[in-house]
Amino acid sequence: MKNLQYNSPDKNGFYGEFGGAFIPEMLYPNIKNLEENYLEIIESDEFREEYLQLLKDYVGRPTPLYFAKRLSEKYKANIYLKREDLCHTGAHKINNTVGQILLAKKLGKKRIIAETGAGQHGVATATVCALMNLDCIIYMGEIDMKRQAPNVARMRMLGAKIKPALSGSKTLKDATNEAIRDWINNPEDTYYLIGSVVGPHPYPDLVAKLQAIISQEVQEQLYEKTQKRNPDYVIACVGGGSNAAGIYYEFLNQPEVKIIAVEAAGKGIDTGQSAATSKLGTLGIIHGSKTLLMQTKDGQITEPYSISAGLDYPGIGPMHAHLLTSKRARFMSVTDDEAMSAGLLLSKTEGIIPAIESAHAFAVLEHLNFKKSDVVVINLSGRGDKDLESYINHFNL
Amino acid sequence: MKKLNTVLNQNHKKLSIYFTAGFPELNDTSSIIKALEASHVDFIEVGLPYSDPLADGPTIQESSKKALENGFTTQLLFQQLHDLKNQCDVPLILMGYFNVILQFGVEKFCSQCQNIGIEAVIIPDLPLEIYEKDYRKIFEKHNIHPIFLITPQSSEKRIRQIDEISHSFIYMVSSASTTGGTKGFGDNELKYFDRISKMQLKSKLITGFGVKDNKTFEQAAANTDGCIIGSAYINFLKENKINQTAEFINQIRNY
Structure with missing residues (x-):
């Protein structure tokens, strides 16, 4: 390795x-x-x-690395949010x-x-x-x-x-x-x-190289705040995988950093309405790349489903397919309901309404067992304004 | 089945027709091939439908979608072709996107082609480099060879490289376009046909993409060994019966 x-x-x-x-x-x-x-x-x-x-003058970088105090208390770890939601146009x-x-x-x-x-x-x-x-x-x-x-x-x-x-x-x-x-x-x-x-x-x-700025900033910002350059966990959602590639980039060759990729399970892995390529995909070619993708046994590409429009791509990027099969990253998946609840929780505990894509990354906090000293960085890849209608419909707001 | 090179070496302008297997109806493969053979086309390109055909325009995309809705599978096509094997003399080549072949199994695909007597396949998204590195041995073991494409943007070096590895013909894409272009051929295309024909390649040259009628057939065939027509025939099948195929072919050849 x-x-x-x-x-x-x-x-x-x-x-x-x-x-x-x-x-x-x-x-x-x-x-x-x-x-x-x-x-x-x-x-x-x-x-x-x-x-x-x-990136500095127009996009508004560096985006903050924010220590989420209330979220950290709830999950008993030191949770930092990389605020890509604050970029111009609202996402990474x-x-x-x-x-x-x-x-x-x-x-x-x-x-x-x-x-x-x-x-x-x-x-x-x-x-x-x-x-x-x-x-x-x-x-x-x-x-x-x-x-x-x-x-x-x-x-x-x-x-x-x-x-x-x-x-x-x-x-x-x-x-x-x-x-x-x-x-x-x-x-x-x-x-x-x-x-x-x-x-x-x-x-x-x-x-990946153009998104790598995210993890480069995290390294510096984390060092300022904790005198550590490497977190214990890096967590991001994966559709095609660009925000994940960006926040993983500098940490992938640091074996002590645990990499968590979160896919959209949609209505559930086995419901036929899912976008969890790591569970449902097989090796094939999509858009010119050999990778894991959702397809029939005849090689016809199938349509994925997720409540989040940014995660319903029928494949994952080849870097992520390799992270999966080489076991460098742990792939988890969360359902629509879990993601929506995580979005609501982040709104109420930290005052940040996330994009539903990003909310998926927060939903796995429920399933991970942290040590109290663990430093966890989550990519908050986009803001939730665009998803208000979905939130309204889901929670009858 | 006649050898592809026997046909290509004959002294007239070759006409090949592409059709999407499983379209208009799932089991039309055999009657389409028989109708094309009876109309004296020189060889036939049988297309494997795919959900995401990147190099194809709307006509072939739609026919592929319909074929998949009809229940098309690769195994079914091989069954249909196998049943037809002894009734058909015209060379068949298969055209399919690589993912469909990969899922079927590359070795199994080659072996089934060989079984039927198919010698050549067109896999538009399997580039030369990857073919040579990963798949050439499997193809050659079964005496199957791929037909490669060239375009007006292909460099001379690239064309020579493709010529070197080709066993029968090079598929000359007429212009920068997906299949089914309707613009006709202008000066740029005619100059390109002329430029390539003057390269004195060892392979035959067959032109495709945008050949749709007698005029475009004559233009594209003037400096090459012939043409492939796809979308125009698919469109014909939407409006006409398979047993009227000779009318379409005669109009292309202006008989």
Whole structure:
């Protein structure tokens, strides 16, 4: 375990057996171009300077690492919340879009396409496109457009064109297919700004590296507060897995840090309405990546379910699939009801209404046995404003 | 079943038709293949439907969705083709996305293809590098070879690399698009057909994507060995009966 690099893929883009670029030849020149240039660009001083400046002045970083006193008392541990909910646009998603928009500019691209499920990545993409004055086309499942009307309006205000994905099940996976098809049709001037640690190599690594700022800040902030750089536990929710990749990143190669990944069990693992890929998924290819995904025995990709729109992706990123099978991370799952109760509890004990995605991470506190001295860091990846309607319906507020 | 290369070496412009297995009805595979053979197409591309066909436009996506709703499975297709084996002389090739083949089992897939007499498969999302590293041995053990795609954006180096590994033909994607493009071919496409034909590759060149009628067939075949038509035939099947297939083929060839 010591010698393994859990947070970075090998030269072919594989984390263990997961990852790679299973792409049609039409995408080969674009992916190759990205693969050959992304590291050099994002590691350059010029890029770092511009990226960090925007994160500071525009996104509002560093986000606080907040000691949750009442929650700590309840669960008898020292619980810290990484406040990604305080980022501009309300979630961690913008760390990635700021980085990728700078990369797209360096690559000379003029037109930005992206997929979105709940609309958070779409809003974060439309935001940076407005900032950089670039054309922005967002693919969103027709069904999701109806479910997430306020985010559709936000994206339109920010100047993005929203194209409904009418194929397949008309949700996130189909929006992703449509974005990829757009890229096939527009190979010269277009940049595909993917929203999670999924898709063909080098996207999972690129997105993980752009979200790694979360764990880099945690290390410094934790040291200031506790004189320890490493917590005992790091907990995050996993849909595709970008917020988790970000908060795990610097801790994955520190074996003493326990990594907890929380998936959406939906109405229950065995109900047929779940998004717990670690329990229900098998090895396959989705969106150009070899990973664990939910599919029929014939290899047809199935539609996941969760009350949280940000967690209902039918696969997990290849880094996470590797963390699961290598047992580096412990995967847990919580139901809709457990997540909603955890969201309500956080609201009442700490005065913070979390996104339902993030509430999943808090729900496992009920199931973990901490020592009193344990330092636990939870990624509060997004704020709950967008989920008010779900909270209202669930609790008859 | 005739050898694919025997057909490719014949001295006329080849016409191949793609259809989605399981569409319009689950058990139409055999009657479609018979109708295409009776219409003298040179070889047939049988598509395995997939829930998430990235390289396909709306027509093939919809036909795939319908085929899956009809209850299509990979095993059923092999059963249908097996039953047809001795009644059909036209070479068949299979087209499928890699996940479907991976779940069926790569080795089992190759062995069943070999059993039926299929020599070539098109797997659009299995790139050359991964094929060579992880799967080439299994394919070659069963005498199955993949057909690779090239596009107007493919570099000369890439095309030569693909030519080297190809056993029959290279699938020349006509333009930067998913299947079923309706724009027709302009100067850019014609220049690209010409450029590739002048590379003097050892493999035959068959053009696909956006070939839909006699005009586009003539244009794309002028500098290559022939064409594959998919979406236009699927659309024909939506409006017409399978036994009218000859009308469609004759109109492409302008007979």
